[in-house]
Amino acid sequence: MPEGPSLVILREQAAGFAGQTIVRAEGNTSADKKRLEGQRIVAVRTWGKHFLVELPHFALRIHFLLFGSYRVNERKDHSPPRLSLQCDSGDELNFYTCSVKFIDEPLDAVYDWQADVMSDAWNPALALKRLRAAPDTLACDALLDQDVFAGVGNIIKNEVLYRIRVHPLSTVGALPAAQLRALVAQARQYSFDFLAWKKDFVLKQHWLAHRQSVCRRCDLPLTKATLGKTRRQSYFCSHCQRLYSDAPRAAAPGG
């Protein structure tokens, strides 16, 4: 469930919890649940893959990592919740297999909302600037960098690179300006496509690269490989996706 668009769906489902007061907090988290009881929820927010429950003097941060899940006004049958928030109205939010943390600083001091691809505050010019500051970064790693593209995960990474026909091992600095702009634009555009498709339960059928075996453009088999510093699976067409890379420079003679 963890990419940014999925968190937006959770935020929308949980919007009605704003204004409610937490009367009971249970679960197997080691976090101090008592601290949550009696707190009035100021807002439910997201930043990238983070789900934030803003309280008057601190915030609760839920991160679902790879396997996390949640239920709104329901419970899973078998697994115990990591954290269950029960409100005065009887509504409850249940989180499973997730990371639970408290944030004691103001959220605006912790989060750069302009880096969140799902946010109204998303700033593509800032993403471009950050990419240009690290020209040796591989495209497959750049898209997963949460400081640049908060909310982008492995699915979005693979689909964006396929869309813009860029090989995952291309370096950011070697991309023509138009391709770099397209990478930034599609990181956001695909994320919103993802959101719409996920809401309609048709996300997977729109995958063109991720976990696919054949390129729908040229009919050649797609390549699957663990690439980059992030060591995540890339799915790509080595025929349709162009590799942009600076030629390795020979060492300067004489030292």
Place this chain on the structure above:
DNA sequence: GAAAATGTTATCAT
């Protein structure tokens, strides 16, 4: 039933 997977962080090694 093994393997892989929408991810991050702690730990070890250099």
Place this chain on the structure above:
DNA sequence: TATGATAACATTTT
């Protein structure tokens, strides 16, 4: 000390 690779964690689907 800082950087980078590896391990650890944990659940559902293929």
